Amino acid sequence: MSLWQRRWRRFRRNRLSMLGAVVVVFLVLLAIFGPYFAPYPKDATGAVHIADRLKPPSAEHWMGTDDVGRDILSRILVGSRLSLGAGVIVLLVAIGIGATLGALSGYIGGAFDRLLQRVTDIFLTVPDLILAMAVSAALGPSLVNVVIAISLVWWPGYCRLVRAEVLRTKNELFVEATRALGTPDWQILFRHVIPNILTPVLVKASMDIGFAVLTLASLGFIGLGSQPPAPDWGKMISDGRRFLPESWWISAFPGMAIFMTVFAFNLLGDGVRDVFDPRARD
Amino acid sequence: MKLASYIAQRIMLIIPVLIGLTLLTFTLSHIVPGDPALLAAGQQATAEMVEQIRQEFGLDKPLYVQYGMYIKGLLTGDWGRSILSRRPVLEDLRVFWPATFELVSVGMLIAIVIGIPLGVVSAVMQGRWPDHFSRVYALLGVSIPAFWLALLLQWFIALRFGFLPIGGRINSQIGAPETITGLYILDSILTMNGPALKSALTHILLPAITLSMPPLATITRMTRSSMLETLNQEYIRTARAKGLSERVILLRHALRNAFLPTLTMVGLSIGWLMGGSVLVETIYDWPGIGLYAVKSAMSLDFMPIMGITFIYGVIFSLINLVVDLLYAAVDPRIQLT
């Protein structure tokens, strides 16, 4: 318990990370309750008002309206659920696949390990945005496919991480001791190895979630994300691009939302890493 | 001898990875729904035209034959044709590569030229405002969506104030300088073409700045922490005790040793830059590989995608190899193999 208290204290001392944490909590709340606060929630689910198209920010529309007259604030609020949700799912899937294979690879070793290492090499050898773009283009543009594409590109990172941790833990004294006592392998894996690798995975995940949101938005921007009328942040930006000279607000605000989200998660992730891995701290 | 065998060994490891990569992209290209032959034939095409194109591209053969054909082509320099442009993919890549290379290089240059001094300064002034600034920036820089920043710069600098061009590589009325390397900046210097140089520089500025943001952040951060680490090392303290000037200590000892991790970061950043160029090139209408990739992906033209992925795989593997070799060259303590 005192370990966690110490960690919490160390985290709290970092003002930037605290700020990040506060913003993240705020964003999560928005993602959950945002649709109820949205002034025109229907604008995120399909309502259009051509007569109100391209209206600048005003009292009725704080962030203006887009090319078919939809309220941008409402779409951003409802869209936050989409972006954060998809980001979390990407991580869950990537960690699920990556950690399982990484643990097996590290534990079994041998040919399986070598093969898997080469497989992860394949994925790590191409810039991930390009690979994700190729995968989601091939699967067809949709939110589900983009999530699949990014998870597919990201699992090798976790695979590597977990494998390294497993290898490290496997050779540690207490594990060898338990094995000598005749404890079955799977029990060692679950009792000793997994708890030990949880921390680095969590730290990496807390750093990655912002990037997941960013990558999702990037693919959405290219046109590979969720499809209309879903309020995809990236797609909102690219839609607004055609109206940029007069109607800057269409692109500017969703971009601000992405930026805030990613920045807050990065601040938080930075703090989490400091707490769990003091060596990384200067 | 040892070096040669090490390189050979590393290349042996790269080969299966590249084969795996071709398998991956080949699989992807066959998941694609729809009929590429129809795409190539165009709206008015008759059934015979479609069939002709199908045969021309080998789309009527069994999968393993097609894969075999693809690999054979890769090795013999025939990377297939872009269905859209109908040009050989390799030729397209050759044409688009210099633009991307130029952009990535300038972006990298900006990141290094600003990032390393900034890192040094924040290490030396640890805990004071430049340090805080660099720390916030390190997170800011990687958090800004590149495509959004690009649009903001476009809107603010190009559209509102007209300081810089909104996109493209060079003013079309000035025209590209005579091709020597394909890099407009270099070519216009080599041919003493003033107007072209000016135009090329103004065109590359916004995209390169946009692209340099994340690597600038990471390089600054990496320089700072490795500087700090070395500054706390025994020999630095010794040097200080010996009364060497702080400047000498910084430049001769600390920076040299902080160079290694920074070098790694630069190597890794190149990969990021090539990925990021996809978005930046799309927005700034920069006629490079990234734009080519997006166009191909959006029209499900998969031969170029396979080519691009493959060439990036090769480049990235080589960069990693070079970084490792440099590592060894810089730091004799590191053993190859």
Add this chain to the structure above:
Amino acid sequence: MASQEDKQLQLTRQLMAHMERNGVNRRQFLRMLAMVGGGASLSSLLAACGASPSTPASNSGSASSDSSAAPEATTAPASNDAETAAEDTTTSEEAPAAGGASSKLLVVASGQDISNLDPHIGHDYSNASAQKAVYDTLFVYRNNPPEVKQLLATEYSSNDDATVWTFKLAENAVFHDGTPVKASDVVYSAERMLRKNKGAAWLFTSIIEEGSVVASDDKTVVFNLTVPFAPLPLILPWLFIVNEKVVKEHDVDGDEGEKWLMENEAGSGPFVIKSWNVGDSYEFTAVEDYWAGWEGDHAPGFIWKIVRESSSARLGMLNGDYHMAFDLSAEDAIALEETGDFVLNRQQGLGVFSIKMNNAKGPCSDVNVRKAISYAYDAESVLAALNGLGVLLDGPLPNLGDYNNPNLNLYRFDMEKAKEALAQSQYPNGGFELEYIYVTGLLIQEQIGLILLDKLSELNISLKMTPLVWPDMVARAQSPETAADLMPVYAGTTYGDPDNFLWQAYHSSQAGFWSAASHYKNPEFDALIEEARSTPDTAKRIELYHKAQEILVNDCVEIWSHSEFLRVTWSKKVQGYNYCPIMGYYLRPVYLVD
């Protein structure tokens, strides 16, 4: 100008006469016409020709009556040519116009790459524009309504049944390498096109084969058609003449220069290539002593600059970097127009934008569901999203004069009527989902989907929007099972006869073709348009087509939306440009003033 119309009139008369005699597959011909455009003037001409001699031409008062006596006139009289030559400064007799290249380099901004300059392969508006710059053809299209003018051909004639055509080539026509344009080059070009069988080849494949075109002497070429085909001159603007010698010099493994011609030219046109930066810009230089001369002033050359983003093109136009832009968004085009320094084309073309409904499968097979959707289609909003750069359609046809049935019972936007219609369907309370497929990245199609989605939700119908690349949409249309419930289609290939629009899209035999994605099958309708296409009498045809339109509208086959303007925008410093609805820009007469 009268002589031009005479010429067209005559051509069309030949066609009509020929069809009466031989019953040639008229549809085939019309499809070809559709490809080459033809425009409103053709429709009226067709109307004029089909009419009995007592029926005056519907709109062309200038149509001289003298030639009407000879509907089967088979030769284009030399006098007519002379007259043309006198009026048309483009003909070879004219010396190169004084003035020369005093103006600046013209820069045009296009969102579309010149992907393949090979005149017998590349075939879209950007390729066609470049091909028209470096190659010559026997005839060229100009102006709106489109007119076909002589270029390489100075004289021509055909035999009685329009199977043997003889063309005299301009004596002074030379290729860029200085060798004269010979009949053998025309023969080679035609055969190369047939062998490649790509691009515009399909226009010709049903009327000529290898060996059909022969050179009777150096400057005389004879087309021996496999079937009678009266309007041959109307499709000849798509046969680009290449320099046989140069092409053969660049033959690689028997590819007939295919690789080389992609980025190089072997033509005799008004421009030559100066530089070729793939995916970026293409520069062309004017041939100062162009054999056919220039029309007054001319540009020293032009740059085809690829500018993918509308906002970039707009900024470049404002800065004076570009002088013409072909692919601006409606907002950007209007913003430029509003500065007063630019002109935006507001001439109506003949395009038809409609939303195909799957008549054979799913909820849309119920006519009342289709009516409900049509009533719920807010066409005014669509036009507003286009910033008014288009006109609403009044039925299945674009504006074709007398052919348009003025008494159609149209489904104008009315949610009450939509609800009433739905109440009479099998789904009185809605509660089903429709799929709307559209072309990825096409903003207006996406906006239309959103507008529909919004209104349909009031009928408790949900809409799933699926963006696809065009080939996938074509593939989906092939069977009623895979065809989407709703699919927007822009029929851009236009000519002015109702047959083109109605046959392609609604005749049972066409079901599954992308333009017939509604899978409409109605024997009564089929019989009507079959009769109409074989009837020479215009009044009768009008009657038949009026009836056919009525049936379509009563069956509410699809949503007939609007006709969009071609959004070409040019600086007021640009002179000599005339909008022409035919694909591709002919830049020879265009130049800049200060």
